[in-house]
Amino acid sequence: MIQKQDFRKLSDYLWELPESYSPAMKVPVRVFADDRILENALKDNSMQQAVNAACLPGLVSHVTVMPDVHQGYGFPIGGVAASRFPDGVISPGGIGYDINCGVRLLASRIPFDVLAPVVEDLKQGLYAACPSGVGKSGRLRLRDKELAAVCRNGSEWTRRNGYATAADVAATEDSGKLSGADPADLSPRAMKRGMPQLGTLGAGNHFIEVEFVEEIYDKKAAAAMGLIQGCLTLQIHCGSRGLGHQVCSDTVRAFQDVPRRYGFELPERGLACAPLDSPEGKKYLSAMACAANYAFANRQVLASYAREVFDQVFAGRIDDRELIQVYDLAHNIGKIEMHEVEGDTVKVCVHRKGATRAFGARHKDLPARYQGVGQPVLVPGSMGTASYVLVGQQESMALSFGSSCHGAGRVKSRKQAKHSIRGEQLLKDLQKEGIAVQAGSMPGLAEEAPQAYKDVDAVVNVVHKAGIARKVARLRPLVVIKG
Amino acid sequence: MYREVEHTADYSVQLAAEDLEGLFVQSIQAVEALCGVEEEISALEQKTINLRAADLETLLVEWLEEYLYSLEVESQTWRSMEIRINKCELQAFVQISALKSIQKVIKAVTFHELAVIRKGSKWEATVVFDV
Numbered sequence: 001m002i003q004k005q006d007f008r009k010l011s012d013y014l015w016e017l018p019e020s021y022s023p024a025m026k027v028p029v030r031v032f033a034d035d036r037i038l039e040n041a042l043k044d045n046s047m048q049q050a051v052n053a054a055c056l057p058g059l060v061s062h063v064t065v066m067p068d069v070h071q072g073y074g075f076p077i078g079g080v081a082a083s084r085f086p087d088g089v090i091s092p093g094g095i096g097y098d099i100n101c102g103v104r105l106l107a108s109r110i111p112f113d114v115l116a117p118v119v120e121d122l123k124q125g126l127y128a129a130c131p132s133g134v135g136k137s138g139r140l141r142l143r144d145k146e147l148a149a150v151c152r153n154g155s156e157w158t159r160r161n162g163y164a165t166a167a168d169v170a171a172t173e174d175s176g177k178l179s180g181a182d183p184a185d186l187s188p189r190a191m192k193r194g195m196p197q198l199g200t201l202g203a204g205n206h207f208i209e210v211e212f213v214e215e216i217y218d219k220k221a222a223a224a225m226g227l228i229q230g231c232l233t234l235q236i237h238c239g240s241r242g243l244g245h246q247v248c249s250d251t252v253r254a255f256q257d258v259p260r261r262y263g264f265e266l267p268e269r270g271l272a273c274a275p276l277d278s279p280e281g282k283k284y285l286s287a288m289a290c291a292a293n294y295a296f297a298n299r300q301v302l303a304s305y306a307r308e309v310f311d312q313v314f315a316g317r318i319d320d321r322e323l324i325q326v327y328d329l330a331h332n333i334g335k336i337e338m339h340e341v342e343g344d345t346v347k348v349c350v351h352r353k354g355a356t357r358a359f360g361a362r363h364k365d366l367p368a369r370y371q372g373v374g375q376p377v378l379v380p381g382s383m384g385t386a387s388y389v390l391v392g393q394q395e396s397m398a399l400s401f402g403s404s405c406h407g408a409g410r411v412k413s414r415k416q417a418k419h420s421i422r423g424e425q426l427l428k429d430l431q432k433e434g435i436a437v438q439a440g441s442m443p444g445l446a447e448e449a450p451q452a453y454k455d456v457d458a459v460v461n462v463v464h465k466a467g468i469a470r471k472v473a474r475l476r477p478l479v480v481i482k483g
Numbered sequence: 484m485y486r487e488v489e490h491t492a493d494y495s496v497q498l499a500a501e502d503l504e505g506l507f508v509q510s511i512q513a514v515e516a517l518c519g520v521e522e523e524i525s526a527l528e529q530k531t532i533n534l535r536a537a538d539l540e541t542l543l544v545e546w547l548e549e550y551l552y553s554l555e556v557e558s559q560t561w562r563s564m565e566i567r568i569n570k571c572e573l574q575a576f577v578q579i580s581a582l583k584s585i586q587k588v589i590k591a592v593t594f595h596e597l598a599v600i601r602k603g604s605k606w607e608a609t610v611v612f613d614v
Contacts, residue, residue, distance in 0.1 A: 044491050071491040073595030073611045097591040097613040193556060203588045204614050242555055245590045245613070249548060252594060256541060269540070270595035413489045414614065441586045443519065483588075 002047045004039060007031070013466040014399075016062075017051065024055040024267060031065040032400070032466050037458065040411065041069050046076035052267040053081050058088020058275070060341045060348060064400040066355050067462040068409030068454060072096075074270030077354035077410075080403045082339060083276065085347040090281050091273035092255070092288070094351035096332035097248040099288055100295035101206075101239030102173075102356075103378040103406075104303060104328040105389065107226040108233065108310070109320045112212035115232060115478060118313050123436045123479045125309040126208055130302050131200040132483035133440035138199035140301065147194055148183040151243075154293030158300040168300060170367045172328040173357060174335075176296035181289035186243070187250050190287075193242030194294060199301035203440065203483030205448055206238040208306065209380070211387060211475035221373045221391045221472040225326045233475055234306055234323055235380055235387060236299050239332065244291035251284045276349055285349075288334060299328055326389070327376035331356045331406035339401055350401045358404035358469045360394030377404045377469040381456035383437065383448055383480050384430050388460045390469035404469045408456040417452040418443050430480075439482040448482065485513040494589065494612040499605045503539070504566040506599070506606045507573070510543060511550050511561060517612070519586025522560045532575040539599035542571050543608060547592040558582045589614060 007015040013032055019025040029050045031038060041047055046069045053075050054063045060082050069078035074093030083089050115122065131138050142150065150157045155176020158164040169175050183191070201208060211233045216222045227233070240247075255272035258280050259265065266272065274280035307323050314321040335350045335357070359366055361374040370376065377390040385408065396402045412420075423442030426449050430437050439445040463469050488495045496513040500506040514520075532549055536542035553559045562578040595611040 046491075073493060073593040073613065077492055093593075093595075097593075189552065189556075193552075204590070249591050253541060253544065256594070257537065268594075268596060270593055270597075272594065410492050413491050414494060415487050415489060441519075443586055447587075 002042060002051065004042060007038070013462050019054065022051055025051060026056065027054050027059045027062045029054050029065060030062045031069070032462050032468065033067045034458065034462055037067050037462065044071040046071045049074065049076040050079060052271060053079055053094065055267050056081065056083065056089050056091060056271060056273060057264045058083040060084050060346060064403060066405040067459045068354065068405040068407050070410045072353065074268065075351070075353045078405060079353050080355045080401055081351045082348040082401045085349070086277035087275045088349065089273035090276050090284060090334055090349050091271050091351065092248045092251045092284060093270045093272065094353050095288065095334045096353050097245045098239040098332055099244035099247060099291035100330045101332045102295060102299065102328065102330040103380055104236045104299045105326040105376070105378050106234045106303060106323040107228070107326050108231055108323050109228060110232045110314060110318055111230050112232055112478065114314065114318050118317065119436050119479060122210065122309065122313045123438050123481070125313055126306060126479070126481050127438040129305040129309050130208055130481065132481060133203055136200055137196035140198045142195050142198055144191065147191060150198060150297045151183045151186065151290035151293050152181050153177055154296040155300050158297050163304040164300045168325045171325040171369065172296055173330055176300065176328065178289035178292045180286055181293050182286045183290055185283050185286040186290055187246060190243050190246035190250065193246050197241040197243070198294070198298055199305065200241060201238050201302065201483050202241055203444060206483055207383070208302070208481040209235045209477050210479035211235065211477050213473050214386065214476040215474045217471040217473065218391065224369060224373045225376055225389065225472065226324045227326065227389065227473045236302050237380055238298060238302070240291040240295035241298065243294050247287045247291045251287065255280065285334070292330065292333060296328065327378065329356050329378060337402070339397060350403070352403055354406050355403045356406050357402055358392035358396045359402050360392050360396060379405060379407060379456065379460055381408050382450040382453035383482070384433065384435055384450040384477065385456055387475040388456065388471060389473045389475065390460065390463065391472050392469050393467055395467040396469065399466065399468055404463050405459055408453040408459055410452055411454050412452040414447040417449055418446045421446040421449045421451060435477050435480060437480045437482070445482060485509050487517070488609065490611060493614045495609060497607070497609045499607045501605060503568045503606050506608060507543065507546055507566050507568065508564050510547055510610065511564065514547065514550060514589060515560065517587065518554065518589060520554065520560050521583045522562065523581040523583040525581050527562055528579045530577050530579060532573070532577060534573045536571045538571055540594065540597045542573055543599055543610070544592045544594060544597070546573060547610070551589055551592070554582060554585060
C-alpha cells in the first residue's frame with residue numbers, strides 16, 4: 001500500500017513517487033497537491049492507479065496527477081500521461097468513456113441584480129430548452145450523413161448550420177475540430193446512439209449553470225476573456241453522450257488481446273492499449289476524434305439554445321444581453337502535441353483524464369485573442385460552491401505537459417452521498433443560499449452534493465501556487481440545471 | 484446476492500451466485516437497482532441474445548452492454564432471463580418490457596479489476612461502472 005513516506009517532496013505543492021517504487025513503472029509519478037490533498041488521495045486507490053498508468057509502454061518523463069485526483073477505473077481521475085510516437089501506446093481508459101467531456105464558459109454584460117426578478121423564468125427556460133436527464137433525446141434528429149458531418153467537422157458543422165459564430169469556433173480548443181476523424185471507424189451502435197442526442201446535456205455530474213463574477217484576480221486576463229465583475233456567466237458541462245461511451249466501450253473490448261499480440265504486459269485490463277502507429281491505435285484515434293468533435297458540437301448547440309433563452313428572458317430588461325464565448329475545453333481527451341523532453345522536442349500523445357489543457361501566452365495553438373495572456377482554464381466547482389477561471393502558464397509545459405486540474409474532485413462515493421444526503425433537503429438548503437436548482441432526479445442530485453467534493457479553493461490554490469495556471473476570476477452560482 | 488461497494492466516483496457491485504448463469508442474472512438486477520429502473524406493466528416481448536467472447540470477463544461486459552443499450556436506445560428493460568452459458572458462449576431468452584422510468588444513467592461497463600472467478604461453491608465478480 002502506497003504511503004506518504006514513499007514520496008519525495010520536490011516543492012510545497014509537488015511530490016514524486018520514483019519509478020523505483022515498482023519495477024514495472026516506466027516513469028515516476030508526480031502529484032500536485034498540498035499535504036492534506038495528498039493524505040486524502042492515499043485513502044482510495046488513486047495513487048495505485050497512477051502507478052499502474054506509469055507502467056504503460058512508451059511513456060515519457062512522468063505521469064502527472066492533479067490536485068482534484070480521485071479513484072477512477074484504470075487511470076486515476078486527474079491523471080495526465082504522455083506517450084511517445086510512434087510506438088508509445090494510446091489507452092482509451094486514459095481518456096475516459098465520456099470522450100471530450102468538457103466545459104464551455106460564456107460571459108455577459110448583464111449585472112446579476114437584473115436576474116433576481118426573472119430567475120425562475122431563466123431556470124425554467126434553460127431546463128426546457130436544453131434537454132437533460134436520462135435517455136433524453138434532443139430537438140435535432142440527425143440522419144447518418146449529417147451525423148457523419150458532425151463527427152468529421154465538430155464546431156465547423158455548427159457554424160455552417162447556424163448554431164455558432166466564427167468567434168465561438170475560434171474560442172474553442174482546436175477550433176472545435178480534431179483532425180483525422182473518419183466516421184467509418186464508428187460502429188453502427190455508436191452512430192445509433194449519437195443520432196438523437198446532439199444538443200442534450202445528459203445526466204450524472206453534467207450541468208448548465210448561471211453564475212456571476214464574484215471576484216477578479218487578474219484584470220488583464222479577465223478583460224481579454226470578457227469577464228466583468230458582478231456580471232452573469234454561463235457554464236455548460238457535458239460530453240459526447242452515448243456515441244463517445246460506445247467508442248470507448250468498443251475499443252476497450254477490442255484492445256483486450258492487443259497487448260499480448262504486441263508483446264507487453266499490463267497491470268490491469270482497464271489500461272488496455274495499442275501502439276499509436278498500429279492499425280488498432282490509428283482506428284481508435286480516428287474514432288476518438290469523431291467523438292470529440294461530436295462533443296464540441298454538442299456544447300455549441302446547447303450554448304445556442306441558452307442564448308435563445310437569455311434573449312427571451314432578459315428582453316425588455318437590458319439591451320445588451322448577449323452571451324459571448326470565453327472558451328471551450330476538453331477534460332477527457334488524447335491530444336497529439338509537441339513537448340520538450342530532456343532537451344528534445346518530441347511528438348507525444350498526451351492523455352488527459354479529468355485534466356485540461358493549460359497553455360501559456362504565445363503558444364501557437366491559441367487564438368489571437370489569447371496570445372497575450374494565455375489559454376483560459378475552466379475549473380467548475382460542485383453545485384453550490386465557486387467555480388474558477390484561470391489562465392495557463394508557460395511553466396505548465398515542463399511541469400505537467402501543459403495540463404491543469406478540471407474540477408473539485410470527489411471525496412465521497414456516490415453510495416455514501418445518497419445514503420447521507422437527501423436530494424429534497426439539499427434543494428432547500430441551496431435555495432436558502434440563493435441558488436435556484438432544477439434537477440431531474442433527487443437521488444442523482446444527492447450524489448452530486450457539494451459535500452461529496454473536495455474544497456475547490458484548495459484545489460485551485462495548488463495549481464496557482466505550483467505555477468501551472470494562474471487565477472483570473474471566481475464565479476458564484478445562481479442557477480443550476482442538472483439532469 | 485449482490486452488494487454495492489465503495490467507489491469514489493462511480494458505481495461498483497460485488498456479485499456472488501451459485502452458478503455462472505445466476506451471476507449473470509444478478510448483474511442485470513444490480514444495474515436495475517442502481518439505475519432505479521421501473522417497467523411498464525405491459526405486454527411482453529421476447530428476444531434471444533447470443534454472445535461469444537474470448538473469456539468470461541469479456542462475456543460479462545458484453546452482456547451488461549446489451550442491457551445498457553436496451554435501456555438507453557430501445558427504452559426497454561428485461562423482466563426475466565433464461566440463460567445458458569457454455570464456456571464463453573451465452574444464449575439468453577429474455578422477456579422484455581417497456582421502460583417506464585429510470586433515475587440514473589450508467590455510461591458504460593469497465594474492465595477495471597474485473598475477474599469472474601469461482602471461490603469455493605460460488606461464482607464471484609466485482610464490476611465497476613462508469614457513471
